[in-house]
Amino acid sequence: MAAVLPARVSPSLAQLPLAFARRRVLMVGDLVADHYIYGQTDRVSREAPVLIVRHESSEVKLGGGANVAANVRALSGQVTVVGVLGADEMGRALRKLFEEAGIELRAVSARGVETETKTRILAGGVSTTRQQMLRLDRGQRAPLPPKLRRLLVRRVEEAARDVDVVVVSDYGAGVVGEELRESLRRLAADGLPVCVDSRYGLSSFTGVTVCKPNEPELQALVGRPLHTEAELVEAGHEVVRRMGCRALLVTRGRHGMALFDAEGGVDMIPVHGARDAVDVTGAGDTVIAAFSLGLAAGGGFGGAARLANVAGSLAVQKLGTATVSRSELLGELRGKR
Numbered sequence: 001m002a003a004v005l006p007a008r009v010s011p012s013l014a015q016l017p018l019a020f021a022r023r024r025v026l027m028v029g030d031l032v033a034d035h036y037i038y039g040q041t042d043r044v045s046r047e048a049p050v051l052i053v054r055h056e057s058s059e060v061k062l063g064g065g066a067n068v069a070a071n072v073r074a075l076s077g078q079v080t081v082v083g084v085l086g087a088d089e090m091g092r093a094l095r096k097l098f099e100e101a102g103i104e105l106r107a108v109s110a111r112g113v114e115t116e117t118k119t120r121i122l123a124g125g126v127s128t129t130r131q132q133m134l135r136l137d138r139g140q141r142a143p144l145p146p147k148l149r150r151l152l153v154r155r156v157e158e159a160a161r162d163v164d165v166v167v168v169s170d171y172g173a174g175v176v177g178e179e180l181r182e183s184l185r186r187l188a189a190d191g192l193p194v195c196v197d198s199r200y201g202l203s204s205f206t207g208v209t210v211c212k213p214n215e216p217e218l219q220a221l222v223g224r225p226l227h228t229e230a231e232l233v234e235a236g237h238e239v240v241r242r243m244g245c246r247a248l249l250v251t252r253g254r255h256g257m258a259l260f261d262a263e264g265g266v267d268m269i270p271v272h273g274a275r276d277a278v279d280v281t282g283a284g285d286t287v288i289a290a291f292s293l294g295l296a297a298g299g300g301f302g303g304a305a306r307l308a309n310v311a312g313s314l315a316v317q318k319l320g321t322a323t324v325s326r327s328e329l330l331g332e333l334r335g336k337r
Helices: 011-022 065-074 089-101 146-162 178-189 215-222 229-243 283-296 300-315 326-333
Strands: 024-029 031-044 051-064 078-082 116-124 131-138 165-170 194-198 247-251 257-261 266-269
Touching: 011 283, 011 300, 011 326, 024 065, 024 146, 024 283, 031 065, 031 089, 051 065, 051 089, 051 116, 065 078, 065 089, 065 165, 065 283, 078 146, 146 178, 165 178, 165 283, 178 194, 194 283, 215 229, 215 247, 229 247, 229 257, 229 266, 247 283, 247 300, 257 300, 266 300, 283 300, 300 326
Parallel strands: 024 078, 024 165, 031 116, 165 194
Antiparallel strands: 031 051, 116 131, 247 257, 257 266
């Protein structure tokens, strides 16, 4: 087993974000509207044993793969997005947010396709912190029509001609089907880095450049619990061989990350900083965005992973779906936070 490296922020690592503005990222995947409804509650309904929420405000944020793209842009990278949006209220809201963020959108749509939406109701009393009471999910339930799937592949292959790295964000909403996965394998085989974060279907992304599971997803891939670091290392190498990828980045929460490569190397990266996590929502999106930019900027798998480790530590300090800016990342790398 390769030597385990200590945590460090090297001067060269702190230089990587300076090149982000010249790097071009293609984000492919599930575009989600994170819809928040805020309200106040002070009594229980007489109709049923539920709290009554008085509506105060609402907002829509870029979620899922859209949040990955927002993080790339916040880190100053150039980003093009390919995915599916409905011709509905949430689809229009996301299109506007993409435009405001300076993100190039090449979404496909068709009659009857619904935008993937997660509506969260957060409420509290007059002097209390709002708590999430309910989440309502809406979206495409039937498989995408064949014509739409073929159009997605064409959009990806066209956009891939002008980028430095491809990021795939698969939240299980059905956008990344087998035709698209085969196209991504071809891109990776031709030398374009393809980094995949898939919540439920990572095992189907064989032949890509980098896979990014979290530790429970790694356990699911190998079909057994991982109680010790030795078991984790064995599982990581097993998945690299099985997936045929060049690197595997495993996020481990408060234990940091583990990076495996196809040559049998492993880099156990301790968590960055000593602050406890405030909210892990969307932190994985920040990690894959920072990793892909670090890779495109020439940091290699190791440098990109350590950069992503720092960016993830900043993301978990923020409430809800959030992004990390390049200035925040640079400040943390230079010890100026």
